[in-house]
Amino acid sequence: MRAALLASPASPLVMADVQCVDPGPGQVRVRVTHCGLCHSDLTMIDAPESLTPIILGHEAAGIVDAVGPGVGTLAEGDHVMLSPFGPCGVCYWCVRGETTLCASAATMFMGTMPDGSVPFSVDGQPVYRGLGVAGFGELTMVAASAAVKIDPDVPLEVAAVIGCAIQTGVGAVLNTAKVEEGATVLVMGLGGVGMSVVQGARLAGASRIFASDPVADRRNASAAFGATDLVDPADTDVVAHVQEATNGIGVDYAFDAAGAGPLVEAGLAATRNGGTTVMVGAPALEHSVTINPAVVHLITEKKLLGCMFGGCNSQREVPRLLSLWQNGRLDLEPMITARRPIHEINAGLDDLRSSIGIRTVFDLS
Structure with missing residues (x-):
């Protein structure tokens, strides 16, 4: 199979011929048709000590190519969206719904299947x-629990975007923060x-959604997804602006969707007493967060x-999100601002480094 391979840390990806084994017990092999590009992929690609050689890409969808022994929920030919997390269903956290x-x-962070095997060579x-999927290759292997069967009528490029961006952003609002109707965000x-966080806040019925990004095109696009107040952090103090706009109270919820320590600190400063800041983006290891003295944090709750x-x-989650999309309450197609063949992956990475567009989806079909 063809795959875009990170052969050594902090280097361009190369197209390579990679072998993929047959699925083992509880596993499915999937022919990937589409894979989105997420900033988490870029973080691993640019890291000076990344695990290599490695196939990245964790926002993917495709068609089941083969099923392993004991898999009764999927069959060859099924259309599936792939999840970076394939829960076992029986551990301490799974039985608690976490x-x-x-x-x-958690083996997604170690580059192996849950049983410790590596299907590629x-x-x-x-x-x-x-990152649990390896979607930058024509074939991949996942635990059956990480492949969600979808209706064949759902475009696979749309399903791919749900895989990370939509689930992470909308889920941060509805599942983690549990934003209530009328809240400020x-x-x-x-x-x-x-x-996707903006869309989640809109779905939750937030009364006011402040959207901050230094890229004008992104700020302007966020209005179509539900943002009510657009803030340019390059020329506006975001915290001061939010405090003034809320009569000195602060917002109920703040979300760091970029993965940066300073933004987490800004969220803590921008939220009201009793408010909530949610870390959604994945910050680099060198980022740290400084909070108020402990007693202040205690008093402000x-x-x-x-x-x-x-x-x-x-x-x-995927059936719920697809239902919202089918009923016109969730916008998926506008999230895709670029489509490229997989061999143009380095050009797509350059766009991401330059903050061009919202989501690039690669076609591997």
Whole structure:
């Protein structure tokens, strides 16, 4: 199969011929048709000590190519959306409904399948499976629980975008923060995840949605997704603007959708006493967060929440999101601002580094 491979850290991806084994027990092999490009992929690509060689891409959809022993929920030819998390369903976290904390699914960060195996190789040497999906290849392997069957009428490029951006952003609002109707919300960072947070806030019935990003095109686009107040952080103090606009109270909820320590600190400053700041974007390891002295944090009762993948169980969440899309309440097609063949992946990465567009989807069909 063809795959876009990160052969060494902080280097351009290369197209390579990669071997993929047959699925083992509880696994499915999927022929990937579309894969979105997320900033988490870029973070791993540009990191000086990334695990390599590795196939990245974790926002994918495709068609089941083969099923392993014991898989009764999927069959060859099924259309599926792939999730970075394939929960085991039986561990301490899964039985509590906290599937994104599943001990088995955590192997996505180690480049292996949940059983520790690596399904890919080049010339007999193992190739790691990046971020739980490895969607930048024509074939991939996932646990059956990480493949959500969808109706064949759903365009696979649309399903791909649900895989990370939509689930993470909308889930951060509905599952993690549990934003209530009439709340005020600040969203910082308007890439694919940030736009999805805006949409989630709109779905929740937020009365006011402040959207902040230094890129004018993204700010302007956010209005169509539900943002009510557009803020340019390059020439406006976001915290001061939000405080003034809310009569010195602050917003009920703030979301860092870019993954930056300073934005988390801004969220804590922008929220009201008793308000909530949610970390949605994945910050680099060198980022840290400084909060007020402990007693101030205690007195103000402000809350800081971590949010992994929007707290989503994809088997439950994807049908809900698709239903919202089919009923005209969730905008998916406008999230895709560029479509490229997979061999143009480095050009797509350059666009992402330059904050061009919202989501690029690669065609591997």
